[in-house]
Amino acid sequence: MGGEPGLRELKKARTKTLIQRHALRLFREQGFAATTVEQIAAAAEVAPSTVFRYFETKDDLAVLADYMSMHTRFTEVFTGQPAQLGPVGALRRTVRTLFAEMAPEERAARYERDLLWLVVPELWGANLGTLTEARRLLCELVAHRVDREPADPAVRAVTDAMVGVTLGVLMDCARNPDLDPATAVDEALAQLETGPPV
Amino acid sequence: MGGEPGLRELKKARTKTLIQRHALRLFREQGFAATTVEQIAAAAEVAPSTVFRYFETKDDLAVLADYMSMHTRFTEVFTGQPAQLGPVGALRRTVRTLFAEMAPEERAARYERDLLWLVVPELWGANLGTLTEARRLLCELVAHRVDREPADPAVRAVTDAMVGVTLGVLMDCARNPDLDPATAVDEALAQLETGPPV
Amino acid sequence: MGGEPGLRELKKARTKTLIQRHALRLFREQGFAATTVEQIAAAAEVAPSTVFRYFETKDDLAVLADYMSMHTRFTEVFTGQPAQLGPVGALRRTVRTLFAEMAPEERAARYERDLLWLVVPELWGANLGTLTEARRLLCELVAHRVDREPADPAVRAVTDAMVGVTLGVLMDCARNPDLDPATAVDEALAQLETGPPV
Amino acid sequence: MGGEPGLRELKKARTKTLIQRHALRLFREQGFAATTVEQIAAAAEVAPSTVFRYFETKDDLAVLADYMSMHTRFTEVFTGQPAQLGPVGALRRTVRTLFAEMAPEERAARYERDLLWLVVPELWGANLGTLTEARRLLCELVAHRVDREPADPAVRAVTDAMVGVTLGVLMDCARNPDLDPATAVDEALAQLETGPPV
DNA sequence: ACTGGCGGGACGTCCCGTTAGT
């Protein structure tokens, strides 16, 4: 009653992470469609039913559910940027801050995990919800920053431009492991910031 | 013997279109996963095997294959825009031209068909290839117009911004049938063109 | 140690009844197959494991176990009927007496619960045992009353006729809530009693 | 077009019968629940999917679908009985005629198949529909014979009595292979016919 | 003692490839 003090909860979270880790590894190694839930279960040393206990569908194994939990931190940092910064500038500094907060080894781990869906078409479906939600959030934050409505066309446009640019560069990163997402995103957004594009 | 008389070809194309039309309708009505190939076959009055003769997988039913054929026309129009126009301006005029070339009743039909995948997550996977290809093409056209390399970060950025803005507004159109895609896209791109966003 | 104080017993019985009540309600609302044990557990606010502690299988949730306990009272009343009454007459009066012994609100509650299995095919399997047992008992009581063997064809026939008529009318009641089982059964049995049918 | 002349249809029917035959055999040998669809498929030398192509659910394997086809013959014979016969007499003669029409080896085969569900509780659910339909038909035929409405209580009662007696005796036959259903049913119904039971 | 978590396995749906029939 009141938050499950511990051991059970902990093990649950551990199992969930374990299953997803193996799933993502197998998706990368063999492709999404070619990987069966049975294989994932075997790799994680659980029963197939257990996989479905933690993830409703196979697709959900590729969904980064903990992203939602990042939204509050993102909001904090973005909102905290100096008022004279435009939306693009604020986003650049937010991204820099959030990347800096991650320990180096965490960053490497995340890159593998979080960029996978960008290069596996089947996973877009499962992650579209997360993406849409992120877009909605960013739109609101931008609106607040420039003191307009989220439905304002200018707000929509700048938001979608930032999303487009960020996604584009991340897709390149996912395909090319030599690129560092942190700097790549920052540089790409810089292009947007400097003025009328090209 | 010799070149297909063309009649058979025509009938084949007709069947293919027929199957896809019914498939898309059912996807919209019932959702993608809930629609079975058998239902589609029944609706199109063919055998399930025939569906697979025309489309390799069920996913392919949701892919707008004829888009590739639009690329040449798109390239023509885009390239033909006045040299002093920037990429965004050139895209706006290209889009206007292409929309204008469509008969009104064709436009309505296309809206239904072509925007469907934007609101059905499972269909993103199948259409991602088309989208990526379109992005690549636009990137090259932009590069050529501004006389830089396609790999140039500025070229990438403006391309991805245009793609992001266009997709964003199309998603809104798909969800809100009152919006007219032609004007909505044009207005959204106008936001990008006018200068440093917001 | 020693006889259970009875308090624990009582609570147990209460829980069992509670679980079954919710199960039957859900079976009626959603159908048997569509109702999961988890839903039942949630409705009764217990853990799924607990459901299986009280009922061996899901099917058993639909079995009216307390019917066996009614057998002794039934036997008493049936045996106590005047000797000159035939089996059908004795059954009619027994049924009337037993119905009369129930408080009105109990009758309404029982109707809902006890007639459910008649209209849900999947529940026949679980309840067939109870039905067979009832048939066997009635057969013996009839045999005793007419002073013949239970295996006597005439005894079997009259027993099965009564069972058939009763079941038939109860199935009608289950489907048509306007009918009152007490009078409907009585009237139907009256048809059997009056002589060579039709 | 127009009734599938042959080979295909024939093979289909053959496969369906084959699967069901093996299923019923296994149900008898191992019990219903203990028999898996895989086992049935293996015994019939088909794939498990093929089983589900012919029978919607495992339960349906135990349903005697061809009974419906007997209804017309039954109606003919029953209706053709002399007008002065009462419903029970007409049913007795109908049953005798129908049994007589079967070749001896067919009778033996049918007994095995058709009486199985009576002793396997899980199968009652699947067969209840057939039973209910039979009851409805008999009710109508009786009503017509005695020139009353099918809803008339007397009609209902005599119908249900006949159904009850028949079922009861068939259950005994199913459990006791020494009994001959044809004569057992006839004798049991005779009890109903001779007058006020007992 | 009760409950939560997990295993194992059956069911039933669906996809899609192959083979054989018309």
Added chain:
DNA sequence: ACTAACGGGACGTCCCGCCAGT
């Protein structure tokens, strides 16, 4: 050429038994 039939296999749901935690 088109289609029906079937195979094989993945997915996802659900039941129910067991064991470990509180």
